[in-house]
Amino acid sequence: MANSSQSVIQDVNSVYYIHPSENPTVSLVSEKFNGDNYADWKKGMILAFSMKNKLVFIDGSLTKPDSGDPMFNAWERCNNMVISYLLRSMDNTLSKSVMFFATAEEIWKDLEDRYSIISGPQFYSLQQSLNQISQGNTSVSEFFTKIKGMWDQISAARPIPVCTCNGCSCNLIKNFFKSQQDERLIHFLMKLDNRYAAVRTNFLMMNPLPTISATYNLLVQDERKKEVSEVYKQHSAMVFLAADEKKMDHLGQHKQQFTGNTSRFLYRRNTTMYCDHCKMPGHTMDRCYKIHGYPPKYGYGKGGKNKRIAAVVYGDKDTDEEDQNTTHLTKAQYDQFVNFMKQNK
Structure with missing residues (x-):
């Protein structure tokens, strides 16, 4: 008989089997019973005891054996384990109110009578x-x-x-x-x-x-779908903003360059020099191209589209360098040179 009861205890399918990893000092549910959440707590406890194959100890389907029965000790050990799980899954105040019940069935029935009926x-x-x-x-x-x-x-x-x-x-x-x-x-x-x-x-x-x-x-x-659309809109807005900032930077560079060129042009145009021959500011008669001739690179005449009429009007650097390497004649010297050429002819 002892061998028979021992085999039942060791059978994993038996209600008397206790796994070595069982720890009755922990709670079986995430939220302990506090008197207001009985329905949720009850559902969680039923699932936990069903997984452990111990529902028969709370619903009364497994009666307590006599003290002389070979399974009495196994039943009592399992019953105490279920009671410990019940107490650990309740608040301290509620656990004290059911602590002295002898069986897990009695604890379960008392809680059912007190909290199952909603007022x-x-x-x-x-x-x-x-x-x-x-x-x-x-x-x-x-x-x-x-x-x-x-x-x-x-x-x-x-x-x-x-x-x-x-x-x-x-x-x-x-x-x-x-x-x-x-x-x-x-x-x-x-x-x-x-x-x-x-x-x-x-x-x-x-x-x-x-x-x-x-x-x-x-x-x-x-x-x-709305979340994906919102993310796409935000991404499109960021791309547009980045492109707009890049465009503004590009325009800012052109603005600076234009401002620099305009300042240089205005500096030349606002000078006090004035040519009495061509009636244009920026140079004098001794540097007027209409008197002394246009350099070849200025393209005056055919194909040149008359780009420059007088010297240093636009203040080009090349004009200044050209003027430094050119020897200019006065009108008296020019007339003397013409008369000399006529006499020799």
Whole structure:
């Protein structure tokens, strides 16, 4: 008999099996039970005990063996482990109120009797929170998670009635569930931000109305599309701004160059020198090309388009250098030279 009980304890499929990694000093749920979150806490604990194959110790389906039974010690060890998990998953104040129960079933039943039935004020508070909720600046995913949590709490407080008729063919439960889902879908669309007004109108025009899951999926896709479009617009704006700045820098360089050339031209034009022969400022008669001739590089005449009429009007550097290497004649010297050539001829 001892060998038989030992094999049951070591069997991983047995409810009496305890894995070496079990640590009853930790909490099985992320949020401990504080008296207000019983529905969420209960769901998490059921999942945890189901994974550990220990649900039979809280629902009463495995009765306590007699003290002379070979499995008594194994049952008691598993029962104490489940009790430890329950106490560690509650606030200190609540854990002290159930600490002296002998079995995990008794603790579970006491909590169920105290917190499973939602009172009128609690149900009113849930409905009020549901009506006041709105999306605001949160994403569709965050908003849907929040509102669905409230729906689940209301469903736990007021579950859908179940038909007990034998051979029922009216589909009352199915129709009632569809009506509840349509109502929640309308409420969900009402609480969406105004940026989803167009998408909301498309959903409301559908007949029959889509499911909540399908609506959520389409809204998430629309949200991602808007995010991609916004990123593209920002990128385009940055590229345009960079191109505009580059253009402005280019114009600034031309402006500086134009300003420099204009200043040089104005300096030459504002000089006090004046030619009495060609009646143009910027030079005198002893440097006038109309008297002394145009240099070949100035292109005066055919093909030259008459680019320059008199000397140093535009203040070119080449003109100054040319003037420094040129010997100029006065009018008296020029007349003397002409008379000399006529006599020799």
